[in-house]
Amino acid sequence: MAEQRKISVAMISEERSFELKVDEYSRAKAQLKIGDGLTSTPFTVGGHNWTVRYYSNGVCAHDTDSIYLFLRLESADAGDVKAKFTLSLLDKNGEPVPSYSHTNPMHTFSKSSAWSSELEIKRADLKRSPYLRDDNLTIxxxxxxxxxxxxxxxxxxxxDLHQHLGDLLKNKDAADLVFQVGGQRFSAHRCVLAARSSVFKAELLGAMKESSAALPIEIHDMEADVFKSLLHFIYTDSVPLLETACNKGETDVVMAGHLLVAADRYNIVRLKQICDEKLCNHMDSNMVATSLALAEQHGFHRLKEACLQFLASPSNFDAMVASDGYEHLKSSCPSVLKELIARMIPSEFKSAKDVIMAI
Known part of the structure; x- marks a missing residue:
């Protein structure tokens, strides 16, 4: 598959200030004709050349009582250039005079439109103001x-971290632990297990540290394929058997139950959530009794509630009673059966519920 690339456009800006000093204002007014102007020294901003144009007698015959100032893009080869600008008359402290300032928040300059909008200053107003100092002004x-x-x-x-860690488990590189589970041996890495499980951390970095280095660690009450899946999750953060969409058979639900117990035993929270979700979302009459017994014995409250809600249907309840797991549920968790039956009795029969729960 070809590498996917994306082109994005970002806006950057370059700022600069330039001052045009008009010395001998009166002389310039007398010498310049209508439509003639003074041009500042070119200055560069954003890779383009600019000038400020000053017209002391207006730009056309019908408007000669004002001074006009323009910003002009001088770069002949420029395309469209976006800019914002302010033209200002400065006071004696070099600060812009708001009443004699013109701001354009965004203007597009181009070959066909290289001029900006203008700053207009009435000559009569300027002459009465304090800003024409010693016959000089600054823009x-x-x-x-x-x-x-x-x-x-x-x-x-x-x-691809999970792939590298999975290869580490598969190839047994630098493994420093051996587990004995159901007649099979599994090599592992102390630091990986300790990082992923608080229980393994306490055992492998605590009291069992010395003994675990020399002899295989025996794991009782767990099948080898369950421990293998547990190790796979610890190293890769995945359980392919449970996460593949096509795996929805009873075998996978049984494995989810075993892994839920193992994850609870070693406090691997995310694996518990995955297994709990699998069991809650793949409830059926054949497996619900087993799941309910599991939930009751190990305190899996969300799974227990999902089972009880499923069995609230009389047809589901009847099918569960006929399943292979019912006898195990009845013998191992009679209290949860009483709770289930009490739930099925209408609320107005409160006394009957109390009697059942007291038996």
Whole structure:
């Protein structure tokens, strides 16, 4: 499969301020004709050249009583250039005068439209103001040029940590433990088990540390294939037998029950949740008695409630009584059977419920 790539566009900006000083304002007014202007020294922002244009007698014959200032893009080879700018007359402290400022929050300059919108200053107002000092004035342009950059993103490969740890278990590289379970031996790594299970951590890094290094550790009351699946989960965080969509038979439900007990024994929380989910979502009349006995004996409250809700149906209850697991449930957990029957009695028969629970 070809590597998937994605092109994204990010916006970056470059900012700069430039000052245009007009010395001998009166002389410039007298010398410049209508439509003639002063051009500032070019300055560079965002990789493009810019100038500020100053017109002391207007830009056309019908409007000669104002000063006009424009920002112009001078780069002949530029495409569309997005920029925001402010043209301002400065006071004696070099601060912009709000009443003599013009801001454009976003403007697109191009070959066909290289000029900005204007800052207009009435000459009569300027002459009465304190900003024309010693026949000089200062204009500042604050310019921010926006640039698009294309970023090629390569999708990061999914984590393969589980594969490496799975190979470590399979190949027994640097294994420092041996378990004896149901006549079979399993090699493992003390640090991996301790990292994944608080029970293994207490046993392998605590009182059993010395003895576990020399002799095989015997695990009783657990079948070899269950312990093998438990180790597989510890190393890979997966249980293929339970997670594959096509595996929904009784065999897998039985394995889920065994693994639920094993996960509870070694306090492996996520595996408990996976097994609990499997049992709750694949409830049937043949297995519900076994699941209910398991839930009652080990205190699996969510599984117990799912079983009781399933058996609230009379037809499911009758089928459960006829199943192979019923006798085991009746002999091992009679109290949960009484609780189930009491639930099935209508609420108005409270005395009957109390009698059943007291038997």
């Amino acid at each position: 500042r342009c604050d310019l921010t040029v926006m640039k698009e950059i294309k970023i090629e993103e390569t999708r990061v490969a999914p984590s």
